[in-house]
Amino acid sequence: MQDIANIIDGCKQWKRGSQEELYRQFYGYAMAICLRYANHKEEAVEMLNDGFLKIFTHISTYDTSRPFKSWLARIMANTAIDHLRAQKRLLFAEDINKVYDLGSGNEDALDKISVDELLKLVQELPPAYKTVFNLYVMEGFQHQQIADMLGISEGTSKSNLFKAKRILKEKIEKAAAYNTNEKKDLPPQVAKVKNE
CATH class of the missing domain: 1.10.1740.10 (RNA polymerase sigma factor, region 2, helix turn helix motif)
Known part of the structure; x- marks a missing residue:
């Protein structure tokens, strides 16, 4: 190399x-x-x-x-x-001046889904939400930098991140519940293997 x-x-x-x-x-x-x-x-x-x-x-x-x-x-x-x-796929949500609390939700939901499942859920987000989420969470840019990159306001960046997180939270909790129920329905020896 x-x-x-x-x-x-x-x-x-x-x-x-x-x-x-x-x-x-x-x-x-x-x-x-x-x-x-x-x-x-x-x-x-x-x-x-x-x-x-x-x-x-x-x-x-x-x-x-x-x-x-x-x-x-x-x-x-x-x-x-x-x-x-x-491709005209970036349509941003309205500008907001404050970010609302997402609530605590199911704290251990993330532990019940795989990294691949999480990445798939991120990919399912609408393009604008996915873009802001990736830039902020995955790439580490701040809202002002994202706003400059995308030609939007800082508030719009915050709004899109908030909405992306809200959608992801709901999807993660559904996926975690599904994974938990799927393991309950399996015979004990199979469920043990899936948990390992």
Whole structure:
């Protein structure tokens, strides 16, 4: 495995081997980002390839004093947003000035669903909610940064995050209840295996 600095230098010189190595090393990480925004894998692959094209085209602007992974993540997220915008799928909820309490709900519901189930539930969110949720929760951007990226107000960002969390909370609780009931219906020896 080549050193990332050497790979980046090769990419700056448009060396095909360096581009392939960069793609290979960061494919999984970049795909995970794209899948969070896409409705299906084919759409995520399209976002991913567009993102890598932007990376190869603009790699000379990468500031080597900063982590490369963060730079790549931002490009992938922006590419996904551009893709959704082009398809006119980003319709944001109204602006709010305060975020309402979601309530406590079922505290251990998250323990009853798998990571894959949780990611699937996030993917089922409406595009605008999913985008703000991913930018805030998964990518770590603040509401003002999200507002600037998406061309919306900070209050609209907060509103969309609130609504995304409310929908997810309901879906998580339903999935957890389903998983609990499914295990109750299984013969004891099968339920034991599923719990392990």
